[in-house]
Amino acid sequence: xxxxxxxxxxxxxxxxxxxxxxxxxxxxxxxxxxxxxxxxxxxxxxxxxxxxxxxxxxxxxxxxxxxxxxxxxxxxxxxxxxxxxxxxxxxxxxxxxxxxxxxxxxxxxxxxxxxxxxxxxxxxxxxxxxxxxxxxxxxxxxxxxxxxxxxxxxxxxxxxxxxxxxxxxxxxxxxxxxxxxxxxxxxxxxxxxxxxxxxxxxxxxxxxxxxxxxxxxxxxxxxxxxxxxxxxxxxxxxxxxxxxxxxxxxxxxxxxxxxxxxxxxxxxxxxxxxxxxxxxxxxxxxxx
Ligand code: ATP
Ligand code: ZN
Numbered sequence: 001x002x003x004x005x006x007x008x009x010x011x012x013x014x015x016x017x018x019x020x021x022x023x024x025x026x027x028x029x030x031x032x033x034x035x036x037x038x039x040x041x042x043x044x045x046x047x048x049x050x051x052x053x054x055x056x057x058x059x060x061x062x063x064x065x066x067x068x069x070x071x072x073x074x075x076x077x078x079x080x081x082x083x084x085x086x087x088x089x090x091x092x093x094x095x096x097x098x099x100x101x102x103x104x105x106x107x108x109x110x111x112x113x114x115x116x117x118x119x120x121x122x123x124x125x126x127x128x129x130x131x132x133x134x135x136x137x138x139x140x141x142x143x144x145x146x147x148x149x150x151x152x153x154x155x156x157x158x159x160x161x162x163x164x165x166x167x168x169x170x171x172x173x174x175x176x177x178x179x180x181x182x183x184x185x186x187x188x189x190x191x192x193x194x195x196x197x198x199x200x201x202x203x204x205x206x207x208x209x210x211x212x213x214x215x216x217x218x219x220x221x222x223x224x225x226x227x228x229x230x231x232x233x234x235x236x237x238x239x240x241x242x243x244x245x246x247x248x249x250x251x252x253x254x255x256x257x258x259x260x261x262x263x264x265x266x267x268x269x270x271x272x273x274x275x276x277x278x279x280x281x282x283x284x285x286x287x288x
Contacts, residue, residue: 006042006049007199010061010070013039013052017184020092021071025050027284028206047199058187059084065189068196069203074182075161079124084187088204091211093184094163097122099129100173101157102150107176113137113157119149120159122179129159129179147171206285213286215260219267220279225250227274234269257283 011021022035030046042049051067058070059082070084073093077086099118101107110133120126123141130137140155147167149155161182162168165175186207188200223231228243231254235241241256254275258266267278 005195005199006047007069007196007203008049008051008067010051010053010058010067010072012055012058012071015055017055017071017073017093018052020090020184024071024090024092024207024210027210028203046203048203056080062187062189065191067189068192069186069188069200071184071186073184075122075125075180077185077187078180078182079122081124083190085190086185087188087200088186088207090184090186090207091214093182095161095182096163096178097125097159097180097182098162098175099126099157099159099177099179100147100162100168100175103172103174105157107174110135110177113177116157117155118157118159119146119155121146122159125179126159129177147173209285209287212288213283216257216283216286217260217263218281218283219254219256219258220277220281221254221270221275222246222277223252223254223275225252228252228254230273231270231275234266234273257286 012018022032025032030048031044032041032050033044035041035050038052040049040051051061053061055072055076058067058072059077059080061067062070062084063082071090073095075095075097099113106112113130113135114137116137117140118126118137119140119142121141121143123139126139140149142149142154146158146160148171149158150173151171158173159179160168162175168175192200232241232243235254235256241254244253244255246253270278
C-alpha cells in the first residue's frame with residue numbers, strides 16, 4: 001500500500017546520474033541510509049521514499065503515477081515523450097546528443113548526412129533532427145556501445161551522448177552536429193495530490209538553496225581603510241558587504257558573497273587594489 005504522506009522520487013539505480021542525484025538529496029538535508037544495493041528506501045527525517053530504477057523507465061513511472069517525481073536526463077525525456085512536468089534543471093549530468101562521423105570523412109554541413117546509416121540509442125530525437133533538416137537517412141537503433149558501430153561496419157556514422165568528446169576521439173570519430181544539449185532535470189507527475197505538492201514545494205525550496213549555494217562563495221579579506229572605497233566598489237554583496245574593524249587600527253575585514261563565474265576575475269582585481277589575506281569559503285545553503 002502507498003503511504004499518502006510520502007513523496008515518491010525515482011532516481012537512477014546505478015550509472016552517471018546516481019551519485020549526483022543521491023548527493024543532491026543529501027545536500028538537501030535528507031537522510032538516506034544504506035542506499036547501496038537497495039531498490040527503495042524511506043528517509044528517516046523527510047517524508048520521501050526513493051525508488052532506484054533504470055533511467056529509461058523513470059519518465060514512464062512518473063507519468064503513470066507509480067513515482068511522484070523523478071530525476072532524469074533531458075535526453076531520455078526528449079526520447080520518451082511522456083506527459084510529465086519538468087520542474088527544475090539540476091545542473092549536473094551535462095552532455096549533448098551529437099552526430100559524429102569518421103575523422104577522415106569530408107563534411108559540408110547537414111546535407112552531407114543524406115543517405116547515411118546512423119547508429120544511435122535515440123531514434124526519436126535523431127529522426128526529428130533529420131526531418132527538421134529535410135534529410136533522408138536510415139537509423140539503426142542499438143542500445144549501447146554506439147561509438148564502435150562505424151568501425152565494425154554496422155553504420156556509417158553515429159548519434160551519441162558526448163561530454164568531453166574523449167570516447168569519440170578514441171574511436172576515430174569527430175563531432176559535427178549537436179542535436180540536443182542536456183542535463184539532469186526534476187520531473188513531476190501531473191496528478192499530485194495536495195499533500196504531496198506541499199512536500200514537493202519543501203523539497204524544491206531546499207534544492208534551489210543548494211543550487212544557489214553551489215554557485216556562490218563566501219569571501220573574507222583584510223583591507224587598509226584608505227583602500228576600502230575601491231574594494232567595496234568591486235563587491236556586489238547580497239545587500240552590501242559587511243565591513244568590520246580589525247584589532248590593528250586603520251584596517252578592516254570585509255565579508256561578502258561572490259558568484260562563482262566572476263570569482264577569479266574579482267579576486268585578482270581585489271588584490272590589485274590592496275586587499276590582503278583573502279579567504280574563500282564554500283557556502284552550504286543560500287536562502288534569499
Ligand atoms: P541505465 O542502466 O540506468 O539505463 P544508462 O547506461 O542508460 O543507465 P548512463 O550511461 O548511466 O545511462 O547515463 C545516464 C545519463 O547520464 C544519460 O542519459 C545522460 O543524461 C547523462 N550523461 C551525462 N554525460 C554523459 C555521457 N558522456 N555519456 C552518456 N550519458 C551521459
Ligand atoms: Zn538507460
